[in-house]
Amino acid sequence: MNLSPRNILVSTVASLIIACVSPELARLANPSDNGLPSDGGPGGAPAGTPGPQFGAPETEMITAHNVSQLVQAGSFGSGIISGVTVSPTGDMFAAASTVGVNLHSADTFQTLGRLETGAEVANIAFSRDGTVLAAGLSDGTFQLWRVGDQALVRVEDGYEGNWDSRIAFSPASGLIAVSGRDNYPILWLWDTEDPGFEIRVPLHNYLGSPVAGLAFSRDGSMLAGSLSDAVQVWRVAQGGQLTELRVLPITASSLAFSNDDTLLATGTDQRVILWDVSTGERVHTFSSPPGVSGDLCSLSFSPDGSVAAAGIGDSLLLGHIESRQLLNTSTIVGTDVRSVLFLPESGNLVTGERSGIDFTVHIWDGTAMSLLAEKVWHGIRPLQLLYTSESHLRALGTMDRFDRFERGVRVMDVFDGSVLEEYPSDGVSSTLAARLRDDGLATAALIPASDGSILLSLAIEGNNLGSVPLSVEAAPYLAVFAPSADLFAAASLDGQIRVRTFPDAQLTTAIELPFDEMRALAISRDGRLIAGGTRDADLMVWSLPDGEVVFTLSGLPQNVSTLEFSGTGEYLAVSLADATAYVWHADSATLGQLMDPGAFVSGSLEFEFSPGGDLLAVGDGDGRISFWDTRQRTLNAILDAHTDRVTSLLFFPDGDVLVSGSREGTVRLWSVPH
Numbered sequence: 310m311n312l313s314p315r316n317i318l319v320s321t322v323a324s325l326i327i328a329c330v331s332p333e334l335a336r337l338a339n340p341s342d343n344g345l346p347s348d349g350g351p352g353g354a355p356a357g358t359p360g361p362q363f364g365a366p367e368t369e370m371i372t373a374h375n376v377s378q379l380v381q382a383g384s385f386g387s388g389i390i391s392g393v394t395v396s397p398t399g400d401m402f403a404a405a406s407t408v409g410v411n412l413h414s415a416d417t418f419q420t421l422g423r424l425e426t427g428a429e430v431a432n433i434a435f436s437r438d439g440t441v442l443a444a445g446l447s448d449g450t451f452q453l454w455r456v457g458d459q460a461l462v463r464v465e466d467g468y469e470g471n472w473d474s475r476i477a478f479s480p481a482s483g484l485i486a487v488s489g490r491d492n493y494p495i496l497w498l499w500d501t502e503d504p505g506f507e508i509r510v511p512l513h514n515y516l517g518s519p520v521a522g523l524a525f526s527r528d529g530s531m532l533a534g535s536l537s538d539a540v541q542v543w544r545v546a547q548g549g550q551l552t553e554l555r556v557l558p559i560t561a562s563s564l565a566f567s568n569d570d571t572l573l574a575t576g577t578d579q580r581v582i583l584w585d586v587s588t589g590e591r592v593h594t595f596s597s598p599p600g601v602s603g604d605l606c607s608l609s610f611s612p613d614g615s616v617a618a619a620g621i622g623d624s625l626l627l628g629h630i631e632s633r634q635l636l637n638t639s640t641i642v643g644t645d646v647r648s649v650l651f652l653p654e655s656g657n658l659v660t661g662e663r664s665g666i667d668f669t670v671h672i673w674d675g676t677a678m679s680l681l682a683e684k685v686w687h688g689i690r691p692l693q694l695l696y697t698s699e700s701h702l703r704a705l706g707t708m709d710r711f712d713r714f715e716r717g718v719r720v721m722d723v724f725d726g727s728v729l730e731e732y733p734s735d736g737v738s739s740t741l742a743a744r745l746r747d748d749g750l751a752t753a754a755l756i757p758a759s760d761g762s763i764l765l766s767l768a769i770e771g772n773n774l775g776s777v778p779l780s781v782e783a784a785p786y787l788a789v790f791a792p793s794a795d796l797f798a799a800a801s802l803d804g805q806i807r808v809r810t811f812p813d814a815q816l817t818t819a820i821e822l823p824f825d826e827m828r829a830l831a832i833s834r835d836g837r838l839i840a841g842g843t844r845d846a847d848l849m850v851w852s853l854p855d856g857e858v859v860f861t862l863s864g865l866p867q868n869v870s871t872l873e874f875s876g877t878g879e880y881l882a883v884s885l886a887d888a889t890a891y892v893w894h895a896d897s898a899t900l901g902q903l904m905d906p907g908a909f910v911s912g913s914l915e916f917e918f919s920p921g922g923d924l925l926a927v928g929d930g931d932g933r934i935s936f937w938d939t940r941q942r943t944l945n946a947i948l949d950a951h952t953d954r955v956t957s958l959l960f961f962p963d964g965d966v967l968v969s970g971s972r973e974g975t976v977r978l979w980s981v982p983h
Contacts, residue, residue: 368382368981368983369965369980369982369983370965371964371965371966371967371980372924373924375981376936376981379946379948379967379980380979380981381977382979384975384976384977385726385975385976386408386974386976387404387406387408387688387975388429388688389407389666389668389688389690389973390405390411390663390668391405391429391647391668392404392405392433392606392647392648393647393659394433394434394435395435395650396435396456397437397438397439397480398653399415399652399653399655400415400416400439401414401456402415402418402670403442404668405430405432407952407973408423408425408426408952408975409424409426410426410430410433410442410454412424412456418682418684422459423459424442424444424452424461426446428447428952429447430445430447431468432444432445432476433445434476434477434478435456436501437480439456440455440457441453441462441501442456443476445475449467449469449490450466451464451465451466451476452464467489468487469494475519475521475523476488476523477525478525479532479545480526481525481528481529481530482500482529483500483501483502483503484498484499484500484501484525484545484549485499485500486498487499487523488523488534494511494520495509495511495512496509496512496534496551497509498549500549508549508550508551520534521535521536521537521560521561522535522561522562522575523535524564525545527566527568527569527570529545530544530545531545531554531566533573534564535575537560538560539559540556541555541557542555542573555586557575557584559575559582561575561576561577562577562605563606564608565608565617566586568614569614571585572586572592572630573586574608574610574617576619578604578605579596579601579602579605580596580605581594581608581617581626581628582594583595595619595626595628595633595635598635601621601622601624602621603624603646604622606620606645606646606647607620607647607649609649611656612654616628616629616675618658619649620641620646620647620660621646622645623644623662625639625641625646625649625660627678637678641660644662644664645662646660646661647661647663648661651675652675655675657672657674657675659671659672666687666707667687667708668688669684687726687728688974689706689974690956690970690972691705691957692707693957694723694957695747696959696968702968703720703721703723704721704957704970704976705745706718706720706970707719708731708733717740718732718740718743718752720750723968730749730750730770732750737756738754738755738756738766739755740752740753740754741753741755741799742788742789742790743790744794745794746793746794749769750769750771751767751768751790751794751811752767752768753767753768753797754768755784755785758778762781763778763779763780763781763784764777764778765779765814767812767814768812769812775813775814777809779801782802783801783802783807784801786826787829788800789831789832790811791832791834792874792876795810796809796811796817797810797814800822800826800827800830800841805819805820805822806819806820806830807819807820808820817854818853818856819856826843826844827841828842828868828869828870829841829870829871831874832853833874834876834877835877835878837878838851838852838878838895840881840893841869842869842883846867846869846885847861847862847864848860848861848865848869848900849862850881850893860898866885866887867887868886869886870885871914871915871916872884873916874918875922875939876918876920880893880918880925882916882918883900884913884927888909888914888930889902889903890909890914891903892925892937892939901942902942903925903942904942908935909935914927914928914930915927915929915956917959919964920960920963923939924936924937924939925937926958926967928954928955928956928958930955931954932955933947933948934948934967948979950979951969951977953971953972953973954971955972956971956972958970965980965981966978967979
């Protein structure tokens with residue numbers, strides 16, 4: 310095999326596939342890899358390393374004839390993590406994410422594997438011996454996994470829950486309680502040690518809301534659940550039968566029994582309330598100090614039972630049980646504490662905090678509350694992918710949980726997961742558009758000036774290369790870079806589209822708009838055409854730099870939402886707000902619809918033409934990618950690629966690899982084996 314940079318990259322992809330399947334095989338392929346994930350990345354490989362390089366089967370160019378043979382050639386990213394839990398033995402972390410459950414060593418944070426659930430994970434829990442993991446999914450299914458061989462052993466419909474304690478294992482048996490729905494809210498009980506056991510407890514009398522929190526007592530004899538108007542405590546009889554023991558006049562988002570099972574802690578708003586289980590009386594209330602705000606999402610007792618810990622907003626509340634005093638309320642790095650739990654042997658405290666699309670695990674000394682360890686998973690919502698001249702794959706994305714640049718812009722190396730560039734929002738400027746180039750990240754931002762005007766700032770890698778003063782009326786509300794980022798176009802409030810060179814901001818074209826507000830813009834790769842779609846369902850194409858009208862069409866069924874030119878400029882892909890798609894042919898100046906009922910689901914579509922322009926890949930809001938013959942507008946194949954909306958697509962220059970990025974926080978590679 311010719312080990313060109315291109316073939317080396319294919320070899321890298323193959324080795325990373327092995328890494329996803331078997332860490333041992335990956336280490337054999339690359340002895341220098343110690344198996345530890347990077348400090349920042351979704352990829353899991355050490356930051357900054359190009360990855361192992363060894364022979365791999367060649368791939369074929371993706372065409373309309375073989376696209377149905379596409380297989381996944383690599384998957385990168387941990388997804389967007391929402392919470393963590395720890396095994397009863399304290400040796401393993403499990404992290405719930407948008408794509409599954411990631412398993413990590415508690416000592417080194419080494420990645421041990423991933424449970425591919427097929428949907429976003431809302432809640433997870435370990436069995437009493439840590440051999441079984443339960444996962445409640447956002448699609449309403451409930452899964453049981455065997456941890457040792459990472460095998461799926463049971464799937465049930467009817468789960469209903471978010472990231473809180475809506476799944477609970479008994480510490481004393483194989484019994485598991487789940488918040489469910491069967492036309493009405495139910496409490497679902499199974500026994501992982503007795504597959505034939507199942508009990509459904511209807512909850513007709515509690516306003517139709519699901520159970521919001523579940524906890525077993527340490528000896529397994531009691532089960533508490535937070536309903537819509539009260540906390541119910543049941544006695545768990547031999548065989549799993551429930552009888553009502555106590556009703557507490559409180560609702561809670563999190564529950565925990567003390568180590569001796571005499572107290573039940575309920576987390577409500579910014580308070581932790583202790584209840585005497587035998588009498589049902591309120592014993593004490595730990596209230597957050599002034600200035601602490603946010604939801605209480607997690608609650609836990611220390612192994613010796615002396616301390617109750619709760620995460621509230623970005624703060625940690627610690628209450629001493631015997632003295633009834635608050636020990637410490639400290640602000641944690643992060644904006645949303647999602648998980649609070651103690652390691653069973655050491656008594657150290659683990660907190661999991663979400664900040665936008667990032668997630669951080671801190672391990673604290675349980676006595677001194679000094680920081681012992683930190684692990685950060687940097688997420689990405691890839692809005693653009695770039696294959697560089699040096700055979701690197703980079704992703705441009707947002708820093709928040711939405712597809713906007715309000716919190717800032719981030720660039721990551723897809724293969725090693727490292728953060729290459731990051732520009733958090735300063736609260737003053739507003740990023741209009743961003744585009745990856747070989748020489749760095751190109752951005753266009755609006756900055757309010759002291760005289761009331763607005764500056765249009767153009768920059769590469771954060772270095773301002775040109776600023777243009779604008780009146781308020783000329784301020785852009787929509788902007789786009791050309792694929793090469795040497796041109797920049799912006800639609801302004803004064804009814805014009807202005808095209809400028811980048812980065813020197815020289816005005817080359819000003820187009821008067823006869824229509825209402827623009828919803829989409831696109832510039833062809835050669836800079837000779839610009840297309841725009843409006844809120845009033847109009848489509849126009851102009852030539853550059855003269856700004857002459859090439860094509861216009863009014864009265865489309867819906868307003869235009871996405872535009873994308875093919876590499877040659879011969880075709881223009883158009884999507885409407887109702888997820889219908891069209892292809893415009895430059896040579897005939899005709900617009901034809903991609904005709905296949907049900908090919909797309911609702912939501913914004915993402916387009917990418919093959920290098921030759923004969924094949925069009927379309928990513929939809931359901932995570933599917935469909936492939937179309939561009940000239941004939943016929944459907945060739947549909948690929949179930951992701952669990953959430955496809956946000957970016959890229960063909961490699963040779964046309965033999967397709968890269969897809971998704972809102973779920975992953976980047977996947979697809980190819981046709983030779």
